[in-house]
Amino acid sequence: MTSFAKPNIKLKNAKHNALGLTRHDYEGAMSTLCAGCGHDSVTACMAKAFFELSIEPHRAVKISGIGCSSKTTAYFLREAHGNNTVHGRMPSVATGAAAANAGLTYIGVSGDGDSLSIGMGQFAHAMRRNVNMLYMLENNGVYGLTKGQFSASADIGSKSKKGEVNIAPPIDPVTLALSLGATFVARAFSGDREQLVPLIKAGLKHNGFGLIDVISPCVSFNDHVGSTKSYAHTYKYYHPAVHADYVPMSEEIQTSYAAGEAVPVELHDGGSILLRKIDEDYDPRDRGAAYAQITERAAQGEIVTGLLYLDESQDDMAAVNKLTDRPLNTFPYDELCPGADALIELQKGFR
Amino acid sequence: MSSINDFVIKLANVNGTGSASANGLLMKSIFRMGVPVVGKNVFPSNIQGLPTWYEVRVTGAGYGARSGDVDMMVAMNANTYARDIAELRPGGVLIYDSTWPRQHVLSRTDVTVLGVPLAQMCNAAFKVARSRVLMKNMAYVGAVAALLDVDVEVIRTLVREMFAKKPKLVDLNMQAIALGYDYAMEHFECPLPFKVEKLNKTDGKIMIDGNTAAGLGCVYAGATVGAWYPITPSTSLMDAFKSWCEKFRVDPETGAHNYCIIQAEDELAAVGMVVGASWNGARSFTPTSGPGISLMSEFIGFAYYAEIPLVLFDVQRVGPSTGMPTRTQQCDVQMCAYASHGDTRHILLFPADPGECFTMAADAFDLAERYQTPVFVLSDIDIGMNDWMVDELQWDDARQPDRGKVLNAEQIEKLDKFYRYRDPDGDGIPYRTLPGTHPKGAYFTRGSGHNADGAYTENEAEYQEVLDRLVRKWRGAADHVPAPVVKTAKGGKANWGIIAYGSSDCAVLEACDTLAAEGLHLDYMRVRGFPFNDDVSDFVMAHDHVFIVEQNRDAQLRGLLLLETQIPRAKMFSILHYSGEPLTSHFVHDHIKEMARKEQSA
Numbered sequence: 001m002t003s004f005a006k007p008n009i010k011l012k013n014a015k016h017n018a019l020g021l022t023r024h025d026y027e028g029a030m031s032t033l034c035a036g037c038g039h040d041s042v043t044a045c046m047a048k049a050f051f052e053l054s055i056e057p058h059r060a061v062k063i064s065g066i067g068c069s070s071k072t073t074a075y076f077l078r079e080a081h082g083n084n085t086v087h088g089r090m091p092s093v094a095t096g097a098a099a100a101n102a103g104l105t106y107i108g109v110s111g112d113g114d115s116l117s118i119g120m121g122q123f124a125h126a127m128r129r130n131v132n133m134l135y136m137l138e139n140n141g142v143y144g145l146t147k148g149q150f151s152a153s154a155d156i157g158s159k160s161k162k163g164e165v166n167i168a169p170p171i172d173p174v175t176l177a178l179s180l181g182a183t184f185v186a187r188a189f190s191g192d193r194e195q196l197v198p199l200i201k202a203g204l205k206h207n208g209f210g211l212i213d214v215i216s217p218c219v220s221f222n223d224h225v226g227s228t229k230s231y232a233h234t235y236k237y238y239h240p241a242v243h244a245d246y247v248p249m250s251e252e253i254q255t256s257y258a259a260g261e262a263v264p265v266e267l268h269d270g271g272s273i274l275l276r277k278i279d280e281d282y283d284p285r286d287r288g289a290a291y292a293q294i295t296e297r298a299a300q301g302e303i304v305t306g307l308l309y310l311d312e313s314q315d316d317m318a319a320v321n322k323l324t325d326r327p328l329n330t331f332p333y334d335e336l337c338p339g340a341d342a343l344i345e346l347q348k349g350f351r
Numbered sequence: 352m353s354s355i356n357d358f359v360i361k362l363a364n365v366n367g368t369g370s371a372s373a374n375g376l377l378m379k380s381i382f383r384m385g386v387p388v389v390g391k392n393v394f395p396s397n398i399q400g401l402p403t404w405y406e407v408r409v410t411g412a413g414y415g416a417r418s419g420d421v422d423m424m425v426a427m428n429a430n431t432y433a434r435d436i437a438e439l440r441p442g443g444v445l446i447y448d449s450t451w452p453r454q455h456v457l458s459r460t461d462v463t464v465l466g467v468p469l470a471q472m473c474n475a476a477f478k479v480a481r482s483r484v485l486m487k488n489m490a491y492v493g494a495v496a497a498l499l500d501v502d503v504e505v506i507r508t509l510v511r512e513m514f515a516k517k518p519k520l521v522d523l524n525m526q527a528i529a530l531g532y533d534y535a536m537e538h539f540e541c542p543l544p545f546k547v548e549k550l551n552k553t554d555g556k557i558m559i560d561g562n563t564a565a566g567l568g569c570v571y572a573g574a575t576v577g578a579w580y581p582i583t584p585s586t587s588l589m590d591a592f593k594s595w596c597e598k599f600r601v602d603p604e605t606g607a608h609n610y611c612i613i614q615a616e617d618e619l620a621a622v623g624m625v626v627g628a629s630w631n632g633a634r635s636f637t638p639t640s641g642p643g644i645s646l647m648s649e650f651i652g653f654a655y656y657a658e659i660p661l662v663l664f665d666v667q668r669v670g671p672s673t674g675m676p677t678r679t680q681q682c683d684v685q686m687c688a689y690a691s692h693g694d695t696r697h698i699l700l701f702p703a704d705p706g707e708c709f710t711m712a713a714d715a716f717d718l719a720e721r722y723q724t725p726v727f728v729l730s731d732i733d734i735g736m737n738d739w740m741v742d743e744l745q746w747d748d749a750r751q752p753d754r755g756k757v758l759n760a761e762q763i764e765k766l767d768k769f770y771r772y773r774d775p776d777g778d779g780i781p782y783r784t785l786p787g788t789h790p791k792g793a794y795f796t797r798g799s800g801h802n803a804d805g806a807y808t809e810n811e812a813e814y815q816e817v818l819d820r821l822v823r824k825w826r827g828a829a830d831h832v833p834a835p836v837v838k839t840a841k842g843g844k845a846n847w848g849i850i851a852y853g854s855s856d857c858a859v860l861e862a863c864d865t866l867a868a869e870g871l872h873l874d875y876m877r878v879r880g881f882p883f884n885d886d887v888s889d890f891v892m893a894h895d896h897v898f899i900v901e902q903n904r905d906a907q908l909r910g911l912l913l914l915e916t917q918i919p920r921a922k923m924f925s926i927l928h929y930s931g932e933p934l935t936s937h938f939v940h941d942h943i944k945e946m947a948r949k950e951q952s953a
Contacts, residue, residue: 058787058792058793061631061787074795074807079790079791079793080793081784081785081786081787081792081795081796082795083627083796083797084798085623085650085798086623086649086653089619089620089623089649091623092615092619092621092622092623092626093624093626094627095620095623095627096576096578096613096626096628096629096631096635097627097630097631097786098627099576099613099624099627099633100575100576100611100627100628100631100632101632101633101786101787104787121617121620122616122619122620122623124616125615125616125620129613318611321612321613322607322608323607323611324602324607325607326609328609328610328628331573331575331609333751333752336570336575337572337573337746338570339746339748340745340747342599343571343744346567346598347743350557350558350559351383351553351556351558
């Protein structure tokens with residue numbers, strides 16, 4: 001038996017959200033990942049974001065592929081359906097699920113191997129379709145479950161635990177997403193919850209495909225000196241450029257920000273994402289400029305983080321396909337079957 | 352040789368010259384005269400320039416297969432003259448374009464050669480270059496109509512319907528038809544000894560291809576999500592689904608769609624989308640062909656093990672590998688039966704004609720949801736892309752879909768806890784829940800080892816419990832897939848039997864009739880589903896020998912029978928046709944005749 005339920009420890013002054021639920025209600029099974037794994041922090045951040053957004057757990061859907069990151073869908077939202085699909089194919093399952101019922105909240109959890117190697121095609125096409133989902137890419141530059149091979153996101157010159165030096169150029173999911181027309185592109189670090197939780201909330205509320213590339217170090221195979229995806233390296237070089245906060249429709253936007261410092265972007269649901277620039281030179285509304293900034297900084301070894309690009313004006317997959325507002329999986333059969341008379345009529349064209 | 356309503360016209364054309372619509376017009380005109388027809392399009396994997404053939408069998412007796420004869424050859428492709436002329440039976444009629452001298456058409460003295468200056472007439476009559484090419488086809492339709500006594504008024508009505516949206520083209524096409532018709536009337540003795548005579552044997556019949564019918568079946572089944580990657584010969588199935596949805600599934604006021612069709616980036620994604628949509632409670636399907644099934648195999652195993660309904664249409668084409676993409680075979684039977692790694696077994700349906708493509712499409716969704724597993728509808732190019740004359744499609748408005756064991760919110764509320772893979776009913780079929788229904792309904796779907804509760808496991812007994820239940824569940828489907836159809840020989844029990852499936856049916860039925868007329872009686876069973884029910888092996892065991900007719904090299908159905916039943920190997924003889932052309936009744940007849948001869952001399 002290798003699945004453990006998490007003990008339900010009732011904390012006295014546990015906070016309740018608008019649904020009257022506590023953080024515990026957003027947790028899942030015990031993690032079976034290595035102690036100190038960056039993914040466990042990301043899992044906690046996802047649970048916290050759902051809790052703070054007061055999304056009913058059972059109205060969320062968690063979908064993943066194969067790999068350490070993909071296992072984490074079992075470790076939060078125990079009342080949500082999870083689907084741990086096949087390697088690199090999470091996006092297609094999420095796409096089909098979203099087509100069947102656009103009324104649920106979809107979160108996909110994947111890794112750098114799952115997304116940038118075997119699943120690169122599906123990852124790209126889910127962005128191209130603007131499927132309404134949040135895609136968490138837990139990026140550690142390494143294949144953990146098969147014990148330490150470089151992944152496609154490993155930097156040139158980064159050293160493996162055995163001392164091997166990576167020679168193949170990395171694929172950066174963020175610049176890839178920008179070039180493919182993704183509408184919500186973010187990068188974060190599993191070690192910075194203050195930044196990550198608001199990003200997840202914003203990504204869940206974004207209408208369309210949201211990507212958060214989370215640098216999430218692998219303590220067992222890629223957290224040593226010489227690795228560019230270690231905790232130490234990431235702490236040293238990461239550079240928050242734009243902070244993002246989700247503000248629900250019901251709340252007025254705080255006036256504590258100085259004018260010009262924070263830009264509200266209105267969302268489909270009436271709420272907004274408040275973009276707060278940390279780096280004055282950075283513009284998260286300009287795709288080309290964002291791309292240029294990220295690549296220039298990367299060349300200097302800097303990891304630009306935050307909500308790096310946001311475009312709320314694009315139609316998502318459901319709108320592009322003119323889907324009705326009612327979920328397709330709720331249509332009664334008699335509304336779908338044209339019936340015997342229609343069959344007789346249409347066959348006049350086959351004589 | 353004179354014959355009324357019993358002959359074959361073969362038209363040899365060049366791909367991309369517009370011959371298909373002319374040939375279809377000729378066939379449909381005869382159908383409208385109340386005379387049963389069989390049309391087979393044998394075409395190249397090419398858009399323009401390579402040879403293509405269209406065969407129209409006129410069969411007052413109402414047989415559905417190719418016979419194997421050619422009585423009239425319309426040789427419009429200089430590159431294939433030699434083989435086309437050679438195919439004509441002695442006493443047959445050859446029609447060719449006599450605009451240019453063709454000495455070698457006279458290589459046969461045992462056929463009647465009729466030259467019609469098609470290009471010359473069309474060049475004189477039409478100005479636009481493209482029209483001259485297209486109208487040559489209509490001109491030979493006119494000539495053939497005169498020679499076979501096809502009713503010109505019927506043709507005219509059809510042309511009007513064809514060009515209802517472009518009335519100017521009606522006159523143009525009728526002019527071309529008249530060129531050929533008048534030329535033939537003037538220069539040849541019309542009609543020929545073999546010709547068409549009005550009948551009333553097409554009442555209650557339609558002409559439809561299997562892909563169109565299957566797409567319609569999906570609409571009637573209530574499918575809402577279709578995902579696909581374009582591949583010959585299945586593409587027209589999704590085209591059909593789309594056009595039926597545009598007709599029936601768009602809100603006239605808002606324009607909103609209650610369907611979603613996604614053209615995926617590849618077959619892996621297409622089936623993944625179907626997995627996602629079906630898991631989420633929408634009836635969902637993907638049409639593909641053999642190469643697509645190869646690519647989908649990983650997800651097929653996932654759906655089998657995680658117990659997610661899937662409906663897959665495999666419109667089979669010639670393999671292996673890319674094979675011959677526009678030629679027909681039944682070559683994916685075993686692959687589909689056991690698709691994916693590990694111990695997997697699937698449900699297969701074998702429609703024999705477009706009528707069954709319609710009904711089995713609807714059945715497939717019921718079976719997939721009842722058994723929470725992949726279901727394959729194994730059509731082929733012959734069924735999928737040729738227009739077949741079939742009985743009008745029927746729909747019973749009382750029919751309700753079988754959505755299987757899906758718990759609703761009230762049912763979940765009453766449970767202490769929901770366990771995904773337990774078997775409370777003892778039929779091997781667990782209960783499932785849909786995302787978003789109820790907080791207590793959640794479970795974790797996985798392709799990794801799991802126990803009856805749905806939890807991850809590597810425990811031997813827990814793993815085996817699930818795997819053993821899966822095969823029990825599959826076996827339970829044997830009596831719920833469409834039952835075999837048996838046609839018993841006249842005059843009691845025959846010693847020999849014959850088994851076929853899918854598009855081989857019509858050729859076998861006709862061969863049985865011919866053999867019976869020659870004194871050789873066989874019982875015939877058409878298999879329509881897998882897993883096999885007991886009737887299948889009982890049929891074989893009740894006969895000394897059984898011939899199994901298949902359109903593949905490796906006797907794939909026979910192989911399944913050997914694996915899945917107790918039938919001794921020596922009882923089953925294969926008749927295998929795998930050239931890529933649709934099976935003929937002569938082929939079946941001749942093989943059995945030969946076996947009979949050997950038996951007698953032994």
